[in-house]
Amino acid sequence: MRAVLVDPQRSTIAVETVQDPVPGPGQLLVRVRAAGLNRADLAVRAGGYRVGTGRSVAAPSRPLRAGAELAGEVVAVGPGVADFAVGDAVMAQGSGYAELATVEALLAMPKPSALSWEEAGALPVGLLTMHDALVTNGRWRPGETVLVNAVTSGVGVLCAQLALHLGAPLVLGTSTSPTKWEALRGAAGLDDERFVPVTPHDVAAQARVRTDDRGIDVIIDNVGAAAIATSLEAAAILGRIVQVGRLGGKHGTLDLDELARKRVSLIGVTFRTRTTEERLTVKRAAWGDLADAVAAGVLRPPVHATFPLEQAEAAQEALARNEHVGKLVLTP
Numbered sequence: 579m580r581a582v583l584v585d586p587q588r589s590t591i592a593v594e595t596v597q598d599p600v601p602g603p604g605q606l607l608v609r610v611r612a613a614g615l616n617r618a619d620l621a622v623r624a625g626g627y628r629v630g631t632g633r634s635v636a637a638p639s640r641p642l643r644a645g646a647e648l649a650g651e652v653v654a655v656g657p658g659v660a661d662f663a664v665g666d667a668v669m670a671q672g673s674g675y676a677e678l679a680t681v682e683a684l685l686a687m688p689k690p691s692a693l694s695w696e697e698a699g700a701l702p703v704g705l706l707t708m709h710d711a712l713v714t715n716g717r718w719r720p721g722e723t724v725l726v727n728a729v730t731s732g733v734g735v736l737c738a739q740l741a742l743h744l745g746a747p748l749v750l751g752t753s754t755s756p757t758k759w760e761a762l763r764g765a766a767g768l769d770d771e772r773f774v775p776v777t778p779h780d781v782a783a784q785a786r787v788r789t790d791d792r793g794i795d796v797i798i799d800n801v802g803a804a805a806i807a808t809s810l811e812a813a814a815i816l817g818r819i820v821q822v823g824r825l826g827g828k829h830g831t832l833d834l835d836e837l838a839r840k841r842v843s844l845i846g847v848t849f850r851t852r853t854t855e856e857r858l859t860v861k862r863a864a865w866g867d868l869a870d871a872v873a874a875g876v877l878r879p880p881v882h883a884t885f886p887l888e889q890a891e892a893a894q895e896a897l898a899r900n901e902h903v904g905k906l907v908l909t910p
């Protein structure tokens with residue numbers, strides 16, 4: 579089969595012909611129809627993406643399969659698989675820049691017919707990340723307000739959709755590019771008066787004005803260092819800031835007096851150090867809460883552009899240019 583291999587030592591990717599993967603115990607072999615791109619794909623390629631569950635985590639040093647999510651048809655199942663059969667349409671986290679991929683059956687989700695292959699292949703990372711961030715770690719409760727930093731990102735759009743779907747009375751979302759706001763409004767579920775796009779400069783003031791000075795209850799931060807001061811300024815007393823991404827840097831300055839005064843929780847999340855059991859817990863929680871909303875097309879990533887597998891490099895360059903709103907997708 580053809581697959582994209584990443585060489586983190588040389589920061590390159592290449593489409594190569596490799597052996598077809600064989601599903602192991604508990605695994606599905608999936609013919610990939612679509613695979614979402616993620617910012618982490620660029621970090622893996624750059625060699626800066628440390629993985630592992632032990633005390634010492636390490637950047638991968640040898641060529642590895644690219645990608646983090648996919649949708650496709652099951653073409654074979656490994657020993658012990660009970661929940662899926664050959665012919666099923668599924669979506670899951672996994673190395674999707676390839677014609678075939680193995681995924682853990684327990685971590686797979688059935689692809690709803692309401693979603694196109696491209697939408698389904700671009701959904702798993704955002705859906706699982708943002709349910710875990712907003713509901714599990716952010717402890718969002720009915721009536722609470724939400725701020726999403728970098729709301730035009732693939733995960734950011736999903737988070738705004740999710741917060742509105744759950745019933746948040748106000749969802750602020752930052753973007754450095756007001757020209758992207760109109761495109762956002764065309765995305766599923768975001769054409770809602772509770773959703774307010776703001777610039778990073780204006781977010782703290784808007785958070786005060788729109789909450790009668792109370793501040794925001796749950797802040798989902800995909801930006802990091804460049805946004806930590808405004809996130810804390812925007813936060814309500816007993817607010818939660820969930821640190822998801824560091825597009826704006828990983829070393830920031832935090833006013834610890836403000837953190838203490840507001841009794842704000844700052845919580846870090848990542849999949850990189852999660853065991854399969856922990857990932858299963860995340861999937862079960864998200865799918866248990868959201869399967870119906872996904873089936874109804876309420877949670878649906880906007881697909882900005884698609885690329886054939888051979889153009890994986892061009893697709894990653896487009897991702898790095900930051901001109902997209904939502905997701906870029908490969909169609910092997």
Ligand SMILES: NC(=O)c1ccc[n+]([C@@H]2O[C@H](COP(=O)([O-])OP(=O)(O)OC[C@H]3O[C@@H](n4cnc5c(N)ncnc54)[C@H](OP(=O)(O)O)[C@@H]3O)[C@@H](O)[C@H]2O)c1
Pocket residue numbers: 615616617618703707728729730731732733734752753754755758800801804821822823824825826827847848849850897900901902904905
């Ligand atoms: N913790 C986890 O489990 C987890 C899981 C998935 C993703 N992530 C992280 O979440 C982040 C978003 O990932 P993604 O794949 O959704 O990204 P993406 O689709 O590539 O979105 C990037 C967007 O973020 C904004 N941005 C880029 N550079 C920025 C900067 N320096 N400062 C402020 N905003 C910037 C831009 O929006 P504007 O042009 O509108 O400003 C850009 O369009 C990444 O850091 C990723 O690693 C974490």
